[in-house]
Amino acid sequence: MSERTGEREVGRSRPRKEDARLVTGQTNWTDNIGVTGLLHLSILRSPMAHARIERVDVSPALQRPGVVAAFTGRDLAEGLASLPCAWPVTEDIVLPDHPAVAVDEVRYAGDPVAVVVARDRYTAADALEAIEVDYEPLPPVLDLEAALADDASLVHADKGTNRCYVWPLATGESYETVRERADVVLHRRYHQQRLIPNAMEPRSVVVTPLAASGEYTVYSATQIPHVLRVMLSMVTGVPEHKLRVVAPDVGGGFGSKLQVYGEEVIALDLARRLGRPVKWTESRSEGFLATHHGRGQIQDIEVAATAEGRLLGLKVDLLADMGAYLMLVTPGIPILGAFMYPAIYKMDAYEFTCTGVFTTRTPTDAYRGAGRPEATYAIERIMDELAVEVGLDPVELRRRNWIGHEEFPYTSIAGLTYDSGNYEAATDKALALFGYDELRAEQAKRNESGDSVRLGIGVSTYTEMCGLAPSRVLRDLRYGAGGWEAASIRMLPTGKVEVVTGTSPHGQGHETCWSQIAADVLGVPFEDVEVVHGDTRSAPQGMDTYGSRSLVVGGAAVHHAAEKVVEKARKVAAHLLEADERDLDFADGVFSVKGSPEERRTIQEVAFETFSSHDLPDGMEPTINAEHLLDPENFSYPHGTHLCAVEIDTETGRTSIRSYVCVDDVGKVVNPVIVEGQVHGGLAQGIAQALYEEAVYDDEGNLVSGTMADYLVPGAPDLPEFTTDRTETPATSNPLGVKGVGEAGTIASTPAVVNAIVDALRPLGVHDVRMPCSPGRIWEALRSAQSDRSGWEGAERS
Amino acid sequence: MTRISVTVDGTKYEDEVEPRLLLVHYLRDRLGLTGTPVGCDTSNCGACTVDLDGVTAKSCSVLAVQADGSEVTTVQGLAVNGEWHPLQKAFHERHALQCGYCTPGMIMAARDLLRENPAPSADDVRHALEGNLCRCTGYQNIVRAVLDAAGSTEPSAQEVAP
Known part of the structure; x- marks a missing residue:
C-alpha cells in the first residue's frame, strides 16, 4: 500500500482530477444521455x-x-x-x-x-x-417606476398591484439625524442592467x-x-x-x-x-x-459625510425587477445586497428599503454575486463621487472610512459580524503591483496636454457575505431552507477512500479540492481519494452549490468527517497495537506507539482490519466511516482591492483596459491555481457587466438581445491580462480558515472598471456613464457633457 | 434521405441522413460521439468546433451531407494510443478549463491556430480564439495553455503505433 510523502495537499496547486474526461470529450453532459425509447x-x-x-x-x-x-x-x-x-x-x-x-x-x-x-x-x-x-x-409592464403608479397596467391583475414587497432595514442612529449634521450629502441614481447568465x-x-x-x-x-x-x-x-x-x-451555472x-x-x-x-x-x-436573468435594479443611494470625508450615514432605496413571476429565490436576491451597502466602512446610520416590482419580462434570480455586486457597485461608485466632492484621492477617502485590521471581529452597521480581514494590507499590495502613483502622474500629464486618449484609474474595495450558511440567520431572513452541508467518508477495504459530498460542482473543481482536504486529514495519497457528488442516491444529503458556499461549508464538512474517521480508526489501531489511544501518534496516515515508532498501523490497514472485523475493540460498531453535517455560525467575508486602468479614445468612445490588478483575501487557500481561476472568471463576468452585456427589451417587451450574436458575452480579445495576487487573513468560522471565492471577482470588478471610465472622463465634464459603458454610451456622455458646458458658458457670457 | 460516407476520428461511417441534419447532431445523435457539444444556435460560441478536412468548422453550421466524403476529427480523436495531444495536456496543466463545456471547441480551434502559426504571441492566440466563447476562465489560462503547447509536436498514429 502506498504511503504519503509528507507534503501537505492543502495549499498545493494540484491539476484537477476532473480534467481527464473534460479534455478528451468523455464528459457526461445531460444532453449526452440516450436511452431506449427516449x-x-x-x-x-x-x-x-x-x-x-x-x-x-x-x-x-x-x-x-x-x-x-x-x-x-x-x-x-x-x-x-x-x-x-x-x-x-x-x-x-x-x-x-x-x-x-x-x-x-x-x-x-x-x-x-x-x-x-x-x-x-x-x-x-x-x-x-x-x-x-x-x-x-x-399592455406590457416594463418601467419599474411606472409599474408602481396607481393606474399602472398589472402583470397579475388578480393581485391588484405590481408591488411585490417592500423590505426595510434601518440600523444605528436615525439617518435623518446624521444627515442634518453632515457637511456633504450626495445623492446618486445607478442602474443595474439586466444580465443573462449564459452558462x-x-x-x-x-x-x-x-x-x-x-x-x-x-x-x-x-x-x-x-x-x-x-x-x-x-x-x-x-x-x-x-x-x-x-x-x-x-x-x-453562475446562479442560472x-x-x-x-x-x-x-x-x-x-x-x-x-x-x-x-x-x-x-x-x-x-x-x-x-432561463432566469440577473440584476435589474434602479438604485437611489445617498451618503452623508463630514467635510473631511468621514461617512456619517447611508441611505439606499432600491427598485428591483422581479420579472413576471417569483422563482426559487427571486425576491431574496436584492436582500442579499441589503447587508452589503455599508461594505468595509464605518458609519453611524444606515437605512435601506427595497421594493420588488413585477414586470412582463423573464423572471430574475441569482446571477454570480446575487445582490452583492449591485450593492458594491453603488457604494463604490458613490465613494468615488464623495472623494471628488471633498477633494481627496479615492484611495485616501476609503482609508479614512474602512474598518482597521485591529478592529476585527467587527459588527458592521448592517449587523453582520466580519470575523477577519486586513483591508490595509490588501490595498497596499494592490497599489504597489498597480504602480498607482506612477499612473496618477502619467494621468495628470496627459490631462494637461489634452491627450485625446484619456487615462482613467478606478479603485474598488469590497467585502461580501458568502458561504451561505447559518440556518438560523436564513430563518430570520425568511429563507425556506437551511444552510448546512453534508459530507461522509467511506473507508473502503483496500484503503481507498470515497468522499461523499452534498455540494454539486459545475466547474469549480470540488473533486480535486475535497480530495486534497481529505488526503491531509486522513494521511492518505491524493490519488487514493474519489469524490462522489451530484446524485441523490449515492450522495443523499446536501444543500448544493451557490453563494460561494461549497468550500467554506461543504469542504469544511469534509474536514470534520475525516477527523471523525481518524478518531474511530485510532480506537481500532490502539486495540491492534495493544496500546492506549492516548499513547498513539498519528501522522501522515500512520498510527504509531509513542516511543516505539516501529509499532505502527496505517489508517489504510486499519480500514481492512475494520472490514474483516476479526479483531475489533469490544462493542465497537464495525466501521470507521463517518459523516458530518456542518452548519457554520457565521458567513464568510472575503475582501479585496481591485484597481483598473483604462484608456478611452474620446473620438470613438472606445475603452480598452490597460491594466487590471486585484488583491483578494479569501483566507487560507486549498488549491491556489483553482482560486486564481475563480478570480479570473469572476473578473471576466464583472468586467462584462461594466463594458459589454445588457438584456435589451423594446417598448413591446420583446427581448432584442436574444441571441449570442446580439448579447455580447466577451471573447478572448475583449478581456485583458489580469494581475492577481492575494493576502491571507484566515477565516475564524471554519477549521480550514477559508473564505468563499466564487463570486468575489465579479463583485469587485464592475465598479473598478466604471470608476476608471468616469475618472478618465471627469475632466471633460462626465460624472457617470450608464452600464454597459459601450463606445456609443461613452461618446453620448462626452457629447452631452460638452453641450452642457457650452450651454453653461453661454449663459455666463450673456 | 441522402446517403453519406464520412470518416470520423479514423472510422468510416456510411449512413442515410435527412438533408437538413446538422453535422453536430449527426456526430452526437447518430454516431454517439458526444464529445462535441452544442453551445448555441447562431454559430457564435464555437463549442462544436471540429476539424473538417484540415480546417476548423463549427459543426452546428455544417450539414451532415456537406461532410460527405470528408474526414472529420473531433476532440475524441486527438489522443493517440491513450497519449493526450499537447493541447489537452497543456489545458490540464494550466487549469485552462473549469466547467469544460467550451474545451473541445477551444482545443480544436487552438490546434488549427498552431498549425498555421506554430509560435503565436498571446495576442495572436486571443484573436485566433475569438470565435470560441468561454464563460468560466476569463481566457487567461487558455492563452497560457496554448502558448505552452505551441512548439510541441502533435503525436501521430504512425509515430506512436508499435
Whole structure:
C-alpha cells in the first residue's frame, strides 16, 4: 500500500482530477444521455410579453408523424402545483401563481404555452409550428417606476398591484439625524442592467421512469440536485423516496441553474403520463428567454459625510425587477445586497428599503454575486463621487472610512459580524503591483496636454457575505431552507477512500479540492481519494452549490468527517497495537506507539482490519466511516482591492483596459491555481457587466438581445491580462480558515472598471456613464457633457 | 434521405441522413460521439468546433451531407494510443478549463491556430480564439495553455503505433 510523502495537499496547486474526461470529450453532459425509447420535448413559447390566451389547439401537431403527445397549459395544470418560491422575504409578499405552462395569460416573451413530445428533436421542434394559439394582447409592464403608479397596467391583475414587497432595514442612529449634521450629502441614481447568465452548457433534463413502481430518475443540468428533488416532489406529487435526481457533469451555472424550472417539472410529469423517458434540451436562443436573468435594479443611494470625508450615514432605496413571476429565490436576491451597502466602512446610520416590482419580462434570480455586486457597485461608485466632492484621492477617502485590521471581529452597521480581514494590507499590495502613483502622474500629464486618449484609474474595495450558511440567520431572513452541508467518508477495504459530498460542482473543481482536504486529514495519497457528488442516491444529503458556499461549508464538512474517521480508526489501531489511544501518534496516515515508532498501523490497514472485523475493540460498531453535517455560525467575508486602468479614445468612445490588478483575501487557500481561476472568471463576468452585456427589451417587451450574436458575452480579445495576487487573513468560522471565492471577482470588478471610465472622463465634464459603458454610451456622455458646458458658458457670457 | 460516407476520428461511417441534419447532431445523435457539444444556435460560441478536412468548422453550421466524403476529427480523436495531444495536456496543466463545456471547441480551434502559426504571441492566440466563447476562465489560462503547447509536436498514429 502506498504511503504519503509528507507534503501537505492543502495549499498545493494540484491539476484537477476532473480534467481527464473534460479534455478528451468523455464528459457526461445531460444532453449526452440516450436511452431506449427516449422521447424529445419541445416547448411553444409566447411571442408576446403580455397577452390573454384565447385559444390553444394542439391537435394539428398531433397529426404530424412521429408526434407522440401534445398538451396545453390547461391539460397540464391539473396535478401540478405552482412552481416554487422558497424565499418569501416579507410576511405580506405578493406571491402569484406560477404554472409551468401558462393557462390563461402569458406574462413574458418566452412564457411556455404548449408542449410537444415526439420521437426526435427535429420532429418535436417542427411540430410546434402546427399548434394554433389566439392571443389577445395586454399592455406590457416594463418601467419599474411606472409599474408602481396607481393606474399602472398589472402583470397579475388578480393581485391588484405590481408591488411585490417592500423590505426595510434601518440600523444605528436615525439617518435623518446624521444627515442634518453632515457637511456633504450626495445623492446618486445607478442602474443595474439586466444580465443573462449564459452558462456555456444550455439547460437540459432527461427523466427516465420505472412505471411499474412509480420511480423516476431525473437527470438535470442543475446546481441543486438535492433541493430539486424536494421541490419536484412537492410540485408534482411524486413521493420524494421515489425520485432520484442526478446532476451529471454540469457546464457552468453562475446562479442560472440554481432553480426549479418549469421544464424540469414538465419533463417529469410527461414521463409519468406517458410512461416513457423524456428529454428536453434548450437551444441557446430559447435559453435567453427561458432561463432566469440577473440584476435589474434602479438604485437611489445617498451618503452623508463630514467635510473631511468621514461617512456619517447611508441611505439606499432600491427598485428591483422581479420579472413576471417569483422563482426559487427571486425576491431574496436584492436582500442579499441589503447587508452589503455599508461594505468595509464605518458609519453611524444606515437605512435601506427595497421594493420588488413585477414586470412582463423573464423572471430574475441569482446571477454570480446575487445582490452583492449591485450593492458594491453603488457604494463604490458613490465613494468615488464623495472623494471628488471633498477633494481627496479615492484611495485616501476609503482609508479614512474602512474598518482597521485591529478592529476585527467587527459588527458592521448592517449587523453582520466580519470575523477577519486586513483591508490595509490588501490595498497596499494592490497599489504597489498597480504602480498607482506612477499612473496618477502619467494621468495628470496627459490631462494637461489634452491627450485625446484619456487615462482613467478606478479603485474598488469590497467585502461580501458568502458561504451561505447559518440556518438560523436564513430563518430570520425568511429563507425556506437551511444552510448546512453534508459530507461522509467511506473507508473502503483496500484503503481507498470515497468522499461523499452534498455540494454539486459545475466547474469549480470540488473533486480535486475535497480530495486534497481529505488526503491531509486522513494521511492518505491524493490519488487514493474519489469524490462522489451530484446524485441523490449515492450522495443523499446536501444543500448544493451557490453563494460561494461549497468550500467554506461543504469542504469544511469534509474536514470534520475525516477527523471523525481518524478518531474511530485510532480506537481500532490502539486495540491492534495493544496500546492506549492516548499513547498513539498519528501522522501522515500512520498510527504509531509513542516511543516505539516501529509499532505502527496505517489508517489504510486499519480500514481492512475494520472490514474483516476479526479483531475489533469490544462493542465497537464495525466501521470507521463517518459523516458530518456542518452548519457554520457565521458567513464568510472575503475582501479585496481591485484597481483598473483604462484608456478611452474620446473620438470613438472606445475603452480598452490597460491594466487590471486585484488583491483578494479569501483566507487560507486549498488549491491556489483553482482560486486564481475563480478570480479570473469572476473578473471576466464583472468586467462584462461594466463594458459589454445588457438584456435589451423594446417598448413591446420583446427581448432584442436574444441571441449570442446580439448579447455580447466577451471573447478572448475583449478581456485583458489580469494581475492577481492575494493576502491571507484566515477565516475564524471554519477549521480550514477559508473564505468563499466564487463570486468575489465579479463583485469587485464592475465598479473598478466604471470608476476608471468616469475618472478618465471627469475632466471633460462626465460624472457617470450608464452600464454597459459601450463606445456609443461613452461618446453620448462626452457629447452631452460638452453641450452642457457650452450651454453653461453661454449663459455666463450673456 | 441522402446517403453519406464520412470518416470520423479514423472510422468510416456510411449512413442515410435527412438533408437538413446538422453535422453536430449527426456526430452526437447518430454516431454517439458526444464529445462535441452544442453551445448555441447562431454559430457564435464555437463549442462544436471540429476539424473538417484540415480546417476548423463549427459543426452546428455544417450539414451532415456537406461532410460527405470528408474526414472529420473531433476532440475524441486527438489522443493517440491513450497519449493526450499537447493541447489537452497543456489545458490540464494550466487549469485552462473549469466547467469544460467550451474545451473541445477551444482545443480544436487552438490546434488549427498552431498549425498555421506554430509560435503565436498571446495576442495572436486571443484573436485566433475569438470565435470560441468561454464563460468560466476569463481566457487567461487558455492563452497560457496554448502558448505552452505551441512548439510541441502533435503525436501521430504512425509515430506512436508499435
